[in-house]
Amino acid sequence: MSRGSIRTLMLGDAQAARVVPPSGFTAQLTLFVSGAMAFLAVFALALSLSAGRLADRWAEELARSATLRINxxxxxxxxxxxxxxxxxxxxxxxxxxxxxxxxxxxxxxxxxxxxxxxxxxxxxxxxxxxxxxxxxxxxxxxxxxxxxxxxGAVLDDHTRWRRPLVEAAQSLRRLGWFAIALIGGATAAMITLAANAALSANAQVIEVLRLIGARDRYIAQAFVRRFTLRALIGATVGVAFGLGGVMALPEASQEGGFLTGLGFQGLSWLLPLLIPLLGALVAFVATWSAAHRTLKELT
Amino acid sequence: MGLGRAAKESISNAVNFLPDRCNYPGSKAQVTNRIHTEYIKAGHVIELENVGYSYGGGELLSDVSVQLIPGSFHFLTGPSGSGKSTLLKLCYGALTPTTGRVRAFEADMRDLDRDQMAMLRRRIGVVHQDCRFLDHLPLADNIALPLTVSGPDASQEGSDLKELMQWVGLSERAHALPPELSGGERQRAALARAVIMSPDVILADEPTGNVDWEMSQRLLQLLVELNRMGKTILIASHDLALIRAAKSQVPVRVLRISDRRLQLAGADL
Known part of the structure; x- marks a missing residue:
């Protein structure tokens, strides 16, 4: 995909967008899926970052101390x-x-x-x-x-019980990232389904456009732009709700342990802002490949 | 009646093609005939060579060979289901022949990639039997669609649209949606859309199939005028009266599909 076509997509081609009729349920489906997935992605990201912080803290604090027992x-x-x-x-x-x-x-x-x-x-x-x-x-x-x-001296460098704790926290962090990847994959799958449904529903429109000399890129662009913008809007709303939910969680405290530490700290509050962009990117790739696959089946 | 800048350029190109247009006095038909003769030297617009087409195990067309000379006017006749629409679709690459080859503007369609095929279709105006519009767009946008999909350079010729809609008598219906149009209006709109890019060839599938006699004569008149401007016309129709009316105005070649093969029709037409 050239820089020119990306620019065209971002700036928009109102005419290209208009040739595809406004679709019904696929629009709502894309918005809802993007919003819901972005909402979940915020929590998965919060979980992953919190688990990462915990693993680092435990590893650092425990690694620096040992106990000698004199029996x-x-x-x-x-x-x-x-x-x-x-x-x-x-x-x-x-x-x-x-x-x-x-x-x-x-x-x-x-x-x-x-x-x-x-x-x-x-x-x-x-x-x-x-x-x-x-x-x-x-x-x-x-x-x-x-x-x-x-x-009578026994040296305990905490390795025995430190390692499983750190490994558990690191597993939790990996699980968070895996959940984010799954959310991305599920979003791509759902948007691909929605795009395929829209392409099928507009088969006659596509046929007419092909017959009057529209190139595949022009036709695909009309669908890609629509789905990418929907995913961006849906994911932005989802992230806003997700961040609201994370902010509503209790603040970290010694008594509350790990659960009260779930959330973002410092600059990591900016990371969820990438989710709508990633959602739009996922929608872009999913719709682009679905459109090209469908168009190649036509003469 | 005007056709707009794109069409005017095409007419100009056609006339300029003559060695010395001052030496071609006479009626438009006579000039057109001479244009045909000169264009023959330049090759064929569309050429089918031993083309066969099978579908669902049955052979629809067999060993069809035909050449459309630039500026020529052909009718394609035959009974319903004889393969007229199939032959037209082969001409603009909507179908791929089972055997033989189709050449358009000196290019073998088998060798064209998808973008090249799209570019080729911009040189071929097609009037479908069922017209096929985008029902959510107003008529003016539908007619301008070939310009729209061709990019900003082609779209700059927007002034053509007004003239063109006037030419087909649809100026008052510019904002109507296709489902609101009558059969005749749809046919005229389809013709307008087919010529807005000033294509070299116009293929029409039963363009007068859903209209009354008066409207069919009006549509024929539009096609005849386009032919006089140098456009190559191929019309699939079983309307003998229409063919006779065309023959009285321009040199017409009538082809008939019979028993899966293409034949030159007799003088009875």
């Missing part, structure tokens, strides 16, 4: 803790390491055991928080050294 008899705990801290300070790639105080450990357990917890009654290990530098440390090497010098 030692009470009389050896202080010595092993001191030895472990010494090893940690000597290990390249560790920015900071500190042993949690009894109060801090109690605060961590309070949500599960209540406020009147006495740590002396429970065999709670000593916890050491480790903050990773950039680049990070060699976890395997550190484990070997700890095993040799601090027998």
């Amino acid at each position: 030692a008899p009470a009389d050896q705990r202080a010595a092993q803790t001191a030895a472990a801290l010494k090893i940690l300070t000597q290990t390249p790639g560790i920015a900071h390491a500190r042993a949690l105080t009894a109060e801090q450990q109690t605060a961590l357990l309070t949500p599960w055991f209540g406020a009147d917890l006495d740590l002396d009654d429970l065999p709670v290990p000593q916890l050491i928080e480790v903050i990773e530098a950039d680049p990070g440390y060699d976890a395997a090497g550190l484990r070997l050294r700890l095993a040799a010098e601090v027998p």
Whole structure:
């Protein structure tokens, strides 16, 4: 498709548009489908972007910290803790390491055991928080050294439970994009059906135009322009409603978790504005190919 | 009566084709005859060579050969269902022959791509039996449709439309929709649409089929005038009175389809 014909399409050829009679249900169908699909695409986009942000945040926050547990008899705990801290300070790639105080450990357990917890009654290990530098440390090497010098130390770099969480968030993000692709495909299929219906309904018009010397491009243009503009209008309305719906969602909060964070942030609010343009592009391609396929069947 | 700029150019071209038009005194018919003779040297407008056409297992036309000389006037006769409309459709590429070949303006239609076929059809004006208009457009827009689809360059000749509608007597009906027109008005409008691009050849399928005698004579008169302007005319019709009326005004060649083959009709016509 040449730049000239795209320009003609965008600027419009009122005469070309007029040769096709105003169609009935295909016009409403295209408007409705484009609007509904654009509405859904806004939510799919919001889901995908939110899941992406969550995956990035979890991956970043958890990757930078690790926990060292000292499971030692009470009389050896202080010595092993001191030895472990010494090893940690000597290990390249560790920015900071500190042993949690009894109060801090109690605060961590309070949500599960209540406020009147006495740590002396429970065999709670000593916890050491480790903050990773950039680049990070060699976890395997550190484990070997700890095993040799601090027998009660267990290094937990959160990999075990961090990976599934990040993978889940990333899957959710992929699912969002897949949903957008499906919406695009469904839109293309529906508009192709509508265009085919319009082309069939206007078979006699097309025949007359061919017989008086109209080129395929001229005939196709009349249909393509009509369906592209309808898709653009329908999708714009759908996006407006979709954005309204996203804005009506509760704002992100610590208590609400992931669901309250569903939406757009910053410049990502501009991304839904691309949906009407993409919808129009999908309609353009779908109608153009449907028209050319139909016209080639005519002599 | 005028035909507008495009048609006038065509007439001018036809007359200019003569070696020296000052040497061609006499009636329009005599001049036309001489134009025919000179055009023969330039080739045929449309030529069917051993054309056969089959449809649904049956052979409609067999071994048809005919050449339309520029500026000639042909009638195509034959009983209903003999293949007159089929032959016309073969002439403007709406049908593809099963055997043989059709040439238009020196080009084999089999070699033309879709755009080239569209361009070729702009040189052939067709009057369909059922006229075939776009019912949602006013009559004036329907008649101007060939100009519209040909792009802005052709559309600039918009002043032709008014003259043309006057010529076919439809000035007052410019804003009427096709379903509101009578049979005669539709036929005249179809003829106007067929000639608005000033085509080299006009093919008409039973152009007087749905009109009374008076209107058929008026339509014939329009076609005769077009022929005198140098247009090649081929009319499919079984109206013998119409053929006789045409023969009294211009040199006419009558072809008859009989038993799937094309024959030159006898002198009884």
